[in-house]
Amino acid sequence: MFDIGFPELILILVIALLVFGPKKLPEIGSGIGKALREFRQASTVLTQELTREIQLDERPSGHTGVPSGHKDVKEETEPPQSLPPEAAEQPPSTAPDSG
Numbered sequence: 001m002f003d004i005g006f007p008e009l010i011l012i013l014v015i016a017l018l019v020f021g022p023k024k025l026p027e028i029g030s031g032i033g034k035a036l037r038e039f040r041q042a043s044t045v046l047t048q049e050l051t052r053e054i055q056l057d058e059r060p061s062g063h064t065g066v067p068s069g070h071k072d073v074k075e076e077t078e079p080p081q082s083l084p085p086e087a088a089e090q091p092p093s094t095a096p097d098s099g
Contacts, residue, residue, distance in 0.1 A: 004012075017025055 016028070020028055
């Protein structure tokens with residue numbers, strides 16, 4: 001990411017030592033370390049949440065675990081729907097001939 005070699009790193013540390021002084025430098029390093037750790041944890045949590053949401057969105061709402069194009073076992077074994085008792089008792093209606 002950053003092309004910083006050993007000589008550049010030494011130069012940055014010497015400049016930081018001159019600017020902040022020897023007493024403040026450990027505190028600044030500790031603060032930077034904590035900030036980087038928190039940023040890494042937050043990005044990991046965000047990545048996990050986004051991955052989970054994408055997986056939930058990609059799954060169809062009526063997902064049965066059966067690949068598309070195949071009939072569901074439940075559909076094949078269900079008995080045919082019977083008519084309610086009231087409909088079964090009524091004789092079929094006959095339309096008048098329009099002759």
